[in-house]
Each structure stands twice: as structure tokens, then as C-alpha cells.
Amino acid sequence: MYLQMFNMIIREIESQDLSQLLHLYTYLHDNHMPDIDTDMEILWHKIVKDPSHHILIGLKDGRIISSCVLVIIPNLTHRQRPYALIENVITHPEYRGKGYATKILDYARGLAIADRCYKIMLLTGAKKESTLGFYERAGYNRNDKTAFIQWLNEPEFP
Numbered sequence: 001m002y003l004q005m006f007n008m009i010i011r012e013i014e015s016q017d018l019s020q021l022l023h024l025y026t027y028l029h030d031n032h033m034p035d036i037d038t039d040m041e042i043l044w045h046k047i048v049k050d051p052s053h054h055i056l057i058g059l060k061d062g063r064i065i066s067s068c069v070l071v072i073i074p075n076l077t078h079r080q081r082p083y084a085l086i087e088n089v090i091t092h093p094e095y096r097g098k099g100y101a102t103k104i105l106d107y108a109r110g111l112a113i114a115d116r117c118y119k120i121m122l123l124t125g126a127k128k129e130s131t132l133g134f135y136e137r138a139g140y141n142r143n144d145k146t147a148f149i150q151w152l153n154e155p156e157f158p
Contacts, residue, residue, distance in 0.1 A: 007060060008058045008065065008066070008103065010056060010058050010059075010107045011056070012054055012056060013048065013056070013057055013067075015044070015048055017057060018036065018044050019036065020063070020064040021055065021067060022034060022036070023064075024064050024065075024090055025088070027090055027092060027093060028090045029125070052071060052074075053069070054070040054071070054108070055067060055069050056069075056070060056104050058101075058103065058104050060095070060100075063092075064092075065091060065095045066091040066092070066095065066100040066101050066104050067088065067089075067090055067104065068087070068089040068101070068108055069088045070084055070085070070086055070112065071085045071087070072084050072111075072112065075118075078118045081116050081118040082117050083118060083119050083121065084108075084111075084115070084117045084120040084121070085120070085122075085123075086105070086108055086120055086121070086122040089101055089124070101134070108120070120140075121145070122135060122140050123149075
């Protein structure tokens, strides 16, 4: 399924979109462009096949210009309704401030509602008030919960 608005097509990621998505991610926290090797291909196919893992993209003239990840998580509380987590919200710098990310987040919200989620959580490392204001205008608030993060370093993994 896809949606077209603002001359942008919004849809779920497809297998052939990996390279373009990774290029867009270079604008997210100064990520480097990784090699697409066998391990990357295995991970990519696992993500694409996971029905609870949605990578949403916005395309303009065949180019991925905006994206977010929505993960639906099964839950035993709240009448067994799942909850959703949004991560990796990014828009190419040339297209920022034009409403594209808002439309991607609206699309993600629609998917969460369709899956009967009772809430969506969005975490951001952004500190700029303009970015935080953007998320608030998109319907998120920073007052209801407190987020804690524990970073795990690679040497800790077996």
C-alpha cells in the first residue's frame, strides 16, 4: 500500500531500496555509508520480512527523501493491545521544513491505529528546540514519560 501527497509517494520499504535508504541515513547522526556485504544483506532481508518492522519512506521523483521506522510490539497489558516505537526519523536536508516528515509520521500513526496500538513512543537524541517543537506539533509530548537509555558497547557482546 502507498499514499501520494505533496508530490511524494509514501510506502513501505522494498528490497531494492537498501542503498538509497543507507545513503539517506548518512544524514542521521553523521552515519557513514556502510558496505553492503553478506551480513548486511542477511540483516536487510530479516527486516524486510518482519511484519512488525515497518520502514516507511517518502519518494519524490524516485528518490527517497524522508523515512522513519515504526515497530509494533505485542503487549500483555492495556487489554493486550500492542504499542509502537518510532525511530530513525530523517528527511534529506534539501527537503526539510516542507512537511514531508510530518506526512511520514502521520502514515506511521495510521499503521499503528490499524494494528490497534494504544500508544506510540518516539525517542530522539535531538536537543534543538526546533526539532523538539516539530515532534510536539506532530502530536507527541515530552511530559508524560521519562526515557532512560542504557547504551551497550560492542565488546560486551559475545
